[in-house]
Amino acid sequence: MADKPLILVTNDDSINAPGIHNLVEIAREFGDVLVVAPDSAQSGMGHAITINKPLRLDKVQVFPGIDAYQSSGTPVDCVKLAMDILLHRKPDLLLSGINHGSNSSINVIYSGTMSAAVEGAIEGIPSIGFSLLDYAFDANFEPCKPFARQIIKTVLREGMPKGTLLNVNFPKANSAEEIKGMKICRQALAKWKENFVEREDPNGRKYYWLTGRFINNDRGEDTDEWALANNYVSVVPVQFDMTDHHNISLLNSWNFES
């Protein structure tokens, strides 16, 4: 079996979400699969890691014939636990998802799904995050599958450039035929306008629920938002070097002394 690719699968919606079950089904067609995923939903965890409390990592029977572990940690913790405790060699591929809900545009920064993929890339593993634009528990993942297979096959063949990973988002569709194809995109420069809902607890103390509205003023037709709005699968190459290289010379021109 040494010639079969070793594929690490994780997500942020928990090991019992339909999205990861669909992803495991696809992944097992391509190689030996190990699943390490959170034991409960971890949406919006970003690149959080757990420093101040210990983590559980328990073997579970969730996917027939597939080694699977659940952890009390974040998605990034799951990748770190897999690498340090469970795996004896670097996996050939890391797949995260399929997320219930979009991780296009600025969501890449808030998303536990994408942060797990970023962590994979930091570890030098070709890594892909998959998300479907449907938050529902019973979302239809079938139309995503032929595209996910194409992308996985291509990445296994081509590898990934160092420091890069893929952020793949699928439009909501009833069938694969409704989807027009794939577009390589850039992240749309959009943001969330937060709107906290204020409530009062039974003791009269205020508390707040985070809600928000997505605002996209980026009209570019080369963005992930454009692709998804026009029924394409969006594929964005993502990097974790956050240096704004273009502005180094500007900062060097500033006079900090006066």
Place this chain on the structure above:
Amino acid sequence: MADKPLILVTNDDSINAPGIHNLVEIAREFGDVLVVAPDSAQSGMGHAITINKPLRLDKVQVFPGIDAYQSSGTPVDCVKLAMDILLHRKPDLLLSGINHGSNSSINVIYSGTMSAAVEGAIEGIPSIGFSLLDYAFDANFEPCKPFARQIIKTVLREGMPKGTLLNVNFPKANSAEEIKGMKICRQALAKWKENFVEREDPNGRKYYWLTGRFINNDRGEDTDEWALANNYVSVVPVQFDMTDHHNISLLNSWNFES
């Protein structure tokens, strides 16, 4: 007071950490200050936001003469709460820190301090994250102060390019004179090698503590790690567009069909 800059201050070590007290002392020299910070330590929270539980936001008396609120949320939640609930106009500056411990290199991705500053930049606020290379509670922040003042003064004068923020790290020093100056840098391409410590609970179940070792194979003398190792303050311009623009053409050359 309308002509005085409005400065939002936050951190990830909690509102009662010495680092934010030192930062508030500096900030009040430049304008009207509002503090919104976590009520307990939130290190390693990355860009986490709180979706699945409500948040507290309570006015507190911590800094004499300064409006201050503590929240049960993450550093990014604190920025969002300040923007939506407390502030009636966009602040002129967001300052996060001073963090007890380094946020250079890849730490920018794991750091709650830096994620709060990233959130400020997403909101269009000139934003700066400050960190000192000393994890100790009683770290000496005095040597940082003249440099922090220079940077704040310069950013208030020059503004920040759209989509950019600053990641400032101070070397550990006994006096400002020991620090050679400031360097505009890029993020060193380094990483953490995780190493989980395995323990057994009183019921015989295993649990794991995350520890790690920082590995820097980036020998560049234009990096933040080089600057800090050579006793300079490192200033890295950071962007939140995570698109790897250079690799869009490569991906377009891949044949996804076969």
